[in-house]
Amino acid sequence: MKYLIKNGRCIDPANNLDAVADLLLSDGKIENIGKKIPSPKGAQTIDAQGMIVAPGFVDMHVHLRTPGREDVETLESGSRAALKGGYTSVLMMPNTDPAVDTPEMARGLKEQAHKESVVHAYVSGAVTKGRQGAQLTDIAGLKAAGALAVTDDGCCVADDGIFRKALRESARAGLLLIDHCEDSKISGKGVMNESFMSTKLGMRGMPRQAEYEMVRRDIEYARGLDALVHIAHVSCKESCDLIRKAKKAGVRVTAEAAPHHFTLTDEACANYDTRTKMNPPLRADYDVKAIKEALADGTLDAIATDHAPHGLHDKYVEFDAASFGVIGLETALSISVMELVNKGVLDWPRLIELLSSAPAKILGIPAGTLSKGAPADVTVLDPKAELLYTAEEVASRSKNSPFIDWKLTGLAMEVFVSGKRLVSGGQLV
Amino acid sequence: MNWNRKDLIGLEYLSAAEIEHILAATDSFKQVTTRSIKKVPTLRGKTVANLFFEPSTRTSASFELAAKRLSCDVLTLNIATSSVKKGETLVDTARNIEAMEVDTLIVRHGAAGAPAMLSRAVKACVINAGDGWHEHPTQGLLDMYTLRSRLGDIKGLRVSIIGDIAHSRVARSNIWGLTKLGAQVTVCAPPVLLPVGIEKFGVKITTDLDEAIAGADAINVLRMQFERDCAQAFPSRTEYFRKYGVTQERLQKAKHDIVVMHPGPMNRGIEMSSEVADGPNSVILEQVTNGVAVRMAVIYLTATAKEASL
Ligand SMILES: [Zn+2]
Ligand SMILES: [Zn+2]
Numbered sequence: 065m066k067y068l069i070k071n072g073r074c075i076d077p078a079n080n081l082d083a084v085a086d087l088l089l090s091d092g093k094i095e096n097i098g099k100k101i102p103s104p105k106g107a108q109t110i111d112a113q114g115m116i117v118a119p120g121f122v123d124m125h126v127h128l129r130t131p132g133r134e135d136v137e138t139l140e141s142g143s144r145a146a147l148k149g150g151y152t153s154v155l156m157m158p159n160t161d162p163a164v165d166t167p168e169m170a171r172g173l174k175e176q177a178h179k180e181s182v183v184h185a186y187v188s189g190a191v192t193k194g195r196q197g198a199q200l201t202d203i204a205g206l207k208a209a210g211a212l213a214v215t216d217d218g219c220c221v222a223d224d225g226i227f228r229k230a231l232r233e234s235a236r237a238g239l240l241l242i243d244h245c246e247d248s249k250i251s252g253k254g255v256m257n258e259s260f261m262s263t264k265l266g267m268r269g270m271p272r273q274a275e276y277e278m279v280r281r282d283i284e285y286a287r288g289l290d291a292l293v294h295i296a297h298v299s300c301k302e303s304c305d306l307i308r309k310a311k312k313a314g315v316r317v318t319a320e321a322a323p324h325h326f327t328l329t330d331e332a333c334a335n336y337d338t339r340t341k342m343n344p345p346l347r348a349d350y351d352v353k354a355i356k357e358a359l360a361d362g363t364l365d366a367i368a369t370d371h372a373p374h375g376l377h378d379k380y381v382e383f384d385a386a387s388f389g390v391i392g393l394e395t396a397l398s399i400s401v402m403e404l405v406n407k408g409v410l411d412w413p414r415l416i417e418l419l420s421s422a423p424a425k426i427l428g429i430p431a432g433t434l435s436k437g438a439p440a441d442v443t444v445l446d447p448k449a450e451l452l453y454t455a456e457e458v459a460s461r462s463k464n465s466p467f468i469d470w471k472l473t474g475l476a477m478e479v480f481v482s483g484k485r486l487v488s489g490g491q492l493v
Numbered sequence: 494m495n496w497n498r499k500d501l502i503g504l505e506y507l508s509a510a511e512i513e514h515i516l517a518a519t520d521s522f523k524q525v526t527t528r529s530i531k532k533v534p535t536l537r538g539k540t541v542a543n544l545f546f547e548p549s550t551r552t553s554a555s556f557e558l559a560a561k562r563l564s565c566d567v568l569t570l571n572i573a574t575s576s577v578k579k580g581e582t583l584v585d586t587a588r589n590i591e592a593m594e595v596d597t598l599i600v601r602h603g604a605a606g607a608p609a610m611l612s613r614a615v616k617a618c619v620i621n622a623g624d625g626w627h628e629h630p631t632q633g634l635l636d637m638y639t640l641r642s643r644l645g646d647i648k649g650l651r652v653s654i655i656g657d658i659a660h661s662r663v664a665r666s667n668i669w670g671l672t673k674l675g676a677q678v679t680v681c682a683p684p685v686l687l688p689v690g691i692e693k694f695g696v697k698i699t700t701d702l703d704e705a706i707a708g709a710d711a712i713n714v715l716r717m718q719f720e721r722d723c724a725q726a727f728p729s730r731t732e733y734f735r736k737y738g739v740t741q742e743r744l745q746k747a748k749h750d751i752v753v754m755h756p757g758p759m760n761r762g763i764e765m766s767s768e769v770a771d772g773p774n775s776v777i778l779e780q781v782t783n784g785v786a787v788r789m790a791v792i793y794l795t796a797t798a799k800e801a802s803l
Contacts, residue, residue, distance in 0.1 A: 258689050259689060259690055260689065260690025260693045261690075262688075262689065262690075263659075263688040263689055263690045263691060264505070264665075264690070264694075265605055265606065265627060266605035266606075266624070266625045266626035266627030266628070266662060266665060267605050267606070267625070267626070267627075269689060335609065336605070336606030336609050336610055377582065380582065380584060381582050381583060381584075382583055382602070382604035382606060382607050382610065383604065383605065383606045383610075384603075384604040384605070384606075384625070385604065
């Protein structure tokens, strides 16, 4: 099937392109991009006037709960949620049950994802066996099995010695190491940011030091070994400052931030609504501001959702007892448009870069570009389209979003994965 | 004014007028509790359930008596959290009790926010009998009622709250209530037991007990729970008593009619000496007596607000 997407504003940060143009998709590839491409015989034409045509989005941090918790998300439901949000590639975190900690499991999951996921769902492996933090996994083997990264996400690789070994081993294997930076000795049994709010609500706090002291450690080891480390879900100003300084000094560090962390503060916890409970927690106003600045100035490389589905029985309980995490695949684009572009924090090309080409580059996947010959993973979005995001709208199996009942602006209207049109007119096909 | 809340979750959420309204209602119930026949038919036919997910003898007894003196039927359930772990969620437990046509749930829970969550999940009235470190609103109210009956108008009074502020729901309810009614509140604790952001509550802060006592019209001395919350902060009880225990010698330097309160249960010789606890400035037993009247007022007001909204 051929598709001709006409007159859209094509933004392709990888090629420094931002111009009104036509895009021709053919046989799963981008066949042509340019002005006034004539419609080939049999091609379907899509009028994209007023729309933005971008590389399909890449989310380098999702939890699709497979294997083990298919009751709250499956590869199918999670990947449909991704599509709805304009994503065509995702990286699945390995903190499943059991954890993805062997090359065999990674290979098996990769095959399963190939069958069941409607987007490109990539596999990552655990850094340590069972994510217990004690014994390294077969990192080179995981790479050979197709994993794109190693991470103990959900947990930090806390032990300095293990972390150092993991960093060396992943550098040697050419595999990305992603760290969930949290010193659990500091965060303890905390359930929200430590602040006036936690004191007011009478809940145990997670001090910001728990994050940034670990970011500091990771940066020092990356510097010492000249190895690459990727910092997951940055939530506080101090982490941004450390990463900015490290990058200036030539340390090989990349980092991501999640939409909830640049939109909401711990004030959102005021009603003990467990949809505001995630790890790292929502922080202060000045952290939100710092993350926005860091996304704009290149300190933070990518927007990643940390999509973390949880069922009602894990969330509709006391705040203390509720699981950490929120879903985010379906809302990331709108929230980013509303908070970043519409508020003048950054421009469209930068947003598209944060959502597509930058994470694609970090992961080394053939995505995130509209270059001729590239896979036809394309998202056409309407920057003005609006949606009331009700619980009924949710495509994920879980509905634990802090943005339920928000009016969202900026929606994916057409999404192509390998040239297949899977979202049309804003609806999943 | 009209009272129109079916729930009492915390004093943070009330206006000064609403707090005054409860205290005024308490006056009339106080009269009832001092008569020889201590019962009124006000809420005959209503059912109140005490759901205590955390053990408490006194608060549970106080609520039970309050409900009985209003002629309610009362059910007291001590729900060990171990049985909760077996799978029934908090909301399910509450809805099951409500399904037996219970009108009011009085909830004590170790997790902050549990009563707030239930108030949204059930139609019954929900009264917070203490949730984690969050609030214990009826304790705050009975402390204010006691203060008022001793010292008159709360506005302008200087009240010091002493002890483990960080882990105390009593402290939070007192701070909200007293500051709303215009008292000047000082909190006094060892630095590690002063929670983050406490300065934003509009209170004065000190780590020096003598400073907290000097010039105060009243002190409210909190219970210390060394085993549970303060082990790292203050390993030795004697050390705590030496620095923060309220003694007769320390009171010598205070206003002669300073009011000494304690929410109980009291650790004699840790938070205060026995001479102080049993001395002329202590209103500790008066607080307990007033507690029943305050709780009658709260059960009554919430029940009638719910009735009116139906
Ligand atoms: Zn994480
Ligand atoms: Zn995660």
